[in-house]
Amino acid sequence: MSFISKIFNSHPEKDGDFFLGITHILGFKPKNISIYRKAFLHRSANKKDKDGNPLNYERLEFLGDSMLGTIISKYLYNEVPLGDEGYLTKMRSKIVSREHLNELGKDLELIKYVESRISKSHFGDNIHGNVFEALVGAIYLDRGYQYCEKFINERVIGPYVDIEQLEGRVISYKSLVIEWCQKQKKQFNYNVYEDTGNDTLKHFAVKLSIDNNVIAKARATSKKKAEEAASKRAFFALQDKIKKSK
Structure with missing residues (x-):
């Protein structure tokens, strides 16, 4: 068993609840639950790996941000064949705006899975979007591009993306x-x-x-x-x- 797995599998009952909750959010079973644990690990928890490197969701957030942008870009490219580069860029920015990602994180109630030493009442709104991006990054590492795209199609594009409404949405x-x-x-x-x-x-x-x-x-x-x-x-x-x- 890896060092990270030992950290995240020390409470079987709690881990079982986490596994069921994440499975419900994803719509499929994770293969490596420890990756998803890391996606909800705030830096204030002060966890480290065996080499003393910090463990938190920030690197997964970076990866998830890239995956989200790629998959949304592909969707817009196929959905709006006459859209030029400027139009597609603007529409992508609206879909992956911080405000929109925060809404997604709140709707999925992701914050209840966050592990930290800070009271969750002290977190700002951005924690919701940050964890959502980290979750996308975890899906990619655990299951690959197809599952990542499936999750974004079902959890982001299907219920939230309406091209006509987005055209009139102000980003800034x-x-x-x-x-x-x-x-x-x-x-x-x-x-x-x-x-x-x-x-x-x-x-x-x-x-x-x-x-x-x-x-x-x-x-x-x-x-x-x-x-x-x-x-x-x-x-x-x-x-x-x-x-x-x-």
Whole structure:
């Protein structure tokens, strides 16, 4: 029995529950359950292999991200024969967006299988998408490309992908606002600052100004989220002007 298997097979009853749960999610039986254990292992668990190398899901996440992009690209190439490179790239970005992957991870309730030393209530939304990608990577290593493609077709493309709806889905309001400002030769500025207040978690506030006029404000737990939230508010405040300029 390998070192990793010893780590992950030390509690037979718990392992049996994990095997059944993963089998239900996958729709087929895993061959090497230890790979899937690793897909749910957070770095805070501080597990290491026999050589002292850290064990966590991050390398599987990297692999899963690549597999997901490849399989979605193949699907779009076949499904939209008249789509040019720019269109296909944009559609793929919408399907594999962080927001969308987080939704997938939540729907599959993957977080309940995560092993960590941190309370799951302290994880941000991205944990859901990260683990989903790691799971895809584990499927590829355990069962190969065909099973990986089958899982993505059944769990992602079938229930979630609608080409017409995706065409109208906005990936980034910040990109839309910046693009409009550049076309209209308007100056814009995102003034971001810490705004913790009475919150336990650090928050950031942002003021979005266009031509020295504050158009929107927002606050969130990261600078990126705060900027996107302010951009979304600005987009809807300016949407008539933005639409006319297209």
